[in-house]
């Protein structure tokens with residue numbers, strides 16, 4: 442599902458956004474309901490492909506937590522209602538690569554379980570957004586040292602950017618233009634995770650929340 446570069450999105454007034462962010466946002470780009478509908482389908486595709494295996498779902502914090510939780514809810518619903526079901530366990534890792542709206546060159550692992558617990562497992566990495574691909578490539582190479590049986594990556598968003606390394610996840614929700622997006626757990630210096638829709642930040646807000 443590709444969101445074109447000339448996508449206008451929706452006026453804020455058409456939806457509900459937290460009062461404390463009303464001045465900070467330009468437009469709604471992906472309304473919460475559309476995120477949910479697309480996530481439901483990704484859950485179905487994942488169960489179709491990985492069904493029958495035990496999956497360790499690895500959430501990349503913090504940005505991945507909403508998508509992770511909603512995706513797993515949909516997988517759970519399928520497990521309850523289909524012939525094929527996937528036993529699920531969960532794991533968390535925290536990575537940081539961003540300052541303001543710029544990707545930094547270093548990707549830091551700052552917490553989470555020992556990756557060695559994933560040896561021999563079928564791992565589904567759940568990420569919010571792939572931009573340059575550096576974060577995911579770093580995580581994949583760290584993970585490969587632990588010899589998991591299988592690794593698949595699902596990212597809610599993939600950015601079309603000339604800075605990309607060419608990396609593509611196995612499953613993706615939306616391909617988006619080269620814009621800085623917030624909401625649905627995607628943040629700008631920790632703000633906007635508490636916003637349901639995926640939105641564009643205005644220039645004033647980039648200054649207001651700058652560190």
Ligand code: IMP
Pocket residue numbers: 504538539544568569570571572573574575576577620621622623627628629
């Ligand atoms: P990459 O290493 O350049 O692929 O960047 C991926 C990470 O940067 C993601 O996991 C996000 O945490 C963060 N990121 C990239 N683009 C955005 C954005 O538009 N909004 C919020 N966070 C972003």
Ligand code: MG
Pocket residue numbers: 501502503504505568569570
């Ligand atoms: Mg992330």
